[in-house]
Amino acid sequence: MKRSTLILLKTLTWVACLWPVGQLAWGAVTNSLGADPTARIALSTGYTTLMLLTITLAITPVRRLSPGLGWLIKFRRLLGLFAFFYGSVHMVTYVALYAAFDVNAMMADIAKRRFITMGVAAWLLLVPLAATSTNWAIRKLGGKRWNRLHKLIYVAAVCGVIHYWWQVKSGVLAPAPFTVVIAALLLARPVQGWLQRRKVQAVAMDQAS
Amino acid sequence: MLIGKPSDIPSSAITPKEQYLNRRRFLRGAISGAVAAGAAAVGAERLAEVFSPRIGALAGTKLETVKSPLTTTGEELTPEEYITHYNNFYEFGVDKDQPAKNAGALPIRPWTIKVEGKVAKPLTFDIDTLLKLRPLEDRVYRHRCVEAWSMVIPWVGYSLSEFIKQCQPLASAKYVQFLSYYDKRVEKWASESTISWPYSEGLRMDEAMHPLALLTFGLYGEVLPNQDGAPVRIVVPWKYGFKSAKSIVAVRFLDKQPSTTWNDQAPNEYGFYSNVNPEVDHPRWSQKTERRVGLPFYSQRRTTLMFNGYGDQVASLYTGMNLKKNF
Structure with missing residues (x-):
């Protein structure tokens, strides 16, 4: 890929990733966040977090489809960090606008309300991933250990989807699309690995004969 | 055209x-x-x-109304735009902006309410008869959704008790059930959730006869917009909003507690009584506070009042009852 194309695509990614929070900020300043701004901020940041996690998880399986798509890896860290950013804004929304910084209320919520427990767990799982996202951290940890640590994103995504299901009213199917797509992306990994191994075996057998 | x-x-x-x-x-x-x-x-x-x-x-048609001593004072009204564009009416979609887009499909004329069950004889009331049964009153009520948001709404209607008297319920009638309009060809969004339709709600007879319980035809002095439950709905201001069934087509008088939609769907989350009660949390969130609709995010939060602030009028209905158990 040409350097200029890469810069253009990165710029577009930044704009797209900042768009939802920009909309919220604009809405907050102009007081145009609709009927229930608190709920709007909570829902929008939560939704964007899951969306970005999903796109981040899609990078590897999509990249494996064709050698020409190798450049996608250059976007994974950016997308993952934006997922963490939105997850953090989502957490701050809860802490400030729902719990009003009341530590006792938050502890009670986390102990009593499983959807909050699950949401907090998902966010906590993303913290070490964001913290070790620098090149320095990758070198320091070594590629193998770093890779193993970053498998936590699978757990975080599953926790995020469960959090969504437990948050919506019984009978509401809104989390279904994320559930299906994330499940497919997680399943794609072992399936692609298996296909790859079969191909390697076939090549090896060809060469042997 | x-x-x-x-x-x-x-x-x-x-x-x-x-x-x-x-x-x-x-x-x-x-x-x-x-x-x-x-x-x-x-x-x-x-x-x-x-x-x-x-x-x-037609939604938006002016209604002739009189003042009511039962109106709530001292509250700033929620803008009409929010009352009509932030709705839970799952038959027209589960998102709050969907009913305003989709409820135009509701055929509000001709419209009748069937009265059945423990009554002297089954009756059918035409909507235009009901509109003229009693003078329509302007009644401002606080509206508290179980989801912890609230509004202040200027409804138009008259006490449900006035209608119930016309139904001539028998002494054996202990409960009254309200059934909402349902036609899956019209309300094709109803399948977005796994709820079984039609929407059903109910009250104990003495609750239904309380003067604050309102048979409602309008808001902001005009005919109800479809998404707010046209052409006729119930409003029970001391209970969570879902108790106030919309677009009523049948009223049944029963000797037993009727099965009601949300109570059936998740009995641990939505009780039959569902009185607004800051002391009984929803399993998934606190009910101690609420978010007033239409205010900026930093000033929405306010304390939720027992019986939504109507305790002076309605608390006596529940004397001796454990409201934590009968939530």
């Missing part, structure tokens, strides 16, 4: 006020060709207005 016989024009084909007003705005600025085409459409509508007896029911 074809100019049909007025009786052939279903009310669902009559342009909602909002679109009508939009068209007016559009007309004003449009070039002459468009004006001519638009004018033809407006003409057809006028014709329908002249000949159709149903037109009086």
Whole structure:
């Protein structure tokens, strides 16, 4: 890929990733966040977090489809960090606008309300991933250990989807699309690995004969 | 738009006020060709207005009202835009902006309420009879949703008890059930959730006879917009909003507690009584506070009041009852 194309695509990614929070900020300043701004901020940041996690998880399986798509890896860290950013804004929304910084209320919520427990767990799982996202951290940890640590994103995504299901009213199917797509992306990994191994075996057998 | 016989024009084909007003705005600025085409459409509508007896029911039509001593004072009204565009009406979609877009499909005329069960004899009331049964009152009520948001709404209606008296319930009638309109061909969004329809709600007889329980036909002095439960709904201001069933087509008097939609769906989350009670949390969130709709995010939060602030009037209905158990 040409350097200029890469810069253009990165710029577009930044704009797209900042768009939802920009909309919220604009809405907050102009007081145009609709009927229930608190709920709007909570829902929008939560939704964007899951969306970005999903796109981040899609990078590897999509990249494996064709050698020409190798450049996608250059976007994974950016997308993952934006997922963490939105997850953090989502957490701050809860802490400030729902719990009003009341530590006792938050502890009670986390102990009593499983959807909050699950949401907090998902966010906590993303913290070490964001913290070790620098090149320095990758070198320091070594590629193998770093890779193993970053498998936590699978757990975080599953926790995020469960959090969504437990948050919506019984009978509401809104989390279904994320559930299906994330499940497919997680399943794609072992399936692609298996296909790859079969191909390697076939090549090896060809060469042997 | 074809100019049909007025009786052939279903009310669902009559342009909602909002679109009508939009068209007016559009007309004003449009070039002459468009004006001519638009004018033809407006003409057809006028014709329908002249000949159709149903037109009086159009959302936005002014209602003649009288003052009520039962109105809530000292609260700032929630803007009409939010009351009409932030709705839970799952038959028209689970997102709050969907009912405003989809409820135009609700056929609000002709409309009747069937009265069945423990009554002297089964009756059917026409909506236009009900509109004239008693003087329509302006009643401002706080509205507290179980989802922890709240509004202040100027409803139009009269006490449900006035209607119930006309139904002549028998002494054996201990509960009253309200059933909402349901037709899956009209409300095709109903399948977005796994709820079993029609929507059913209910009250104990003494709750239903309380003067604050309102048979409701309008808001902000006008006929109810479809998404708010046209043409007739219940409003029970001391209970969570879902107890106030919309678009009522049947009222049943029963000797047993009826099965009700949300209570069936998740009995641990939505009790039959569902009185607003800051002491009983929803399993998934606290009910101690609420978010007032229409305010900026930093000033929405406020304390939730027992019985939504109507305790002086209704607490005596529950004397001796454990409201934590009977939530």
